[in-house]
Amino acid sequence: MYKTERETNQEHDVKLMNRxxxxxxxxQDVDSFDTEEFLLKTTxxxxxxxxxxxxxxxxxxxQGSLTIQGKIDSFNYIDDQQDKAKGLFSKLFK
Structure with a gap:
């Protein structure tokens, strides 16, 4: 049985190579990005x-795939919308 397009897009993998x-x-979406930070909406x-x-x-x-190159220092998930807003705005107003 073939997967529907929606089911295929539900998979989420992260692969880091040599930092x-x-x-x-x-x-699903790239909300913002610059040379120091990417904010991505994933499944x-x-x-x-x-x-x-x-x-x-x-x-x-x-396909919902993205490749980022550069020196990767960290990546983490934001579970709460308040954390997302706090991180973005605190960076702007420092």
């Missing part, structure tokens, strides 16, 4: 990727 390349599946919640000299290498919105 220089991050491949992510299950990406399992918001994901923040931080580092230096970050740039988007490949983005396939149909």
């Amino acid at each position: 220089r390349k991050l491949e992510i599946t299950g990406v 399992l919640g918001y994901l923040v990727v931080r580092g230096d000299n970050l740039h988007m290498k490949n983005l396939n919105v149909d």
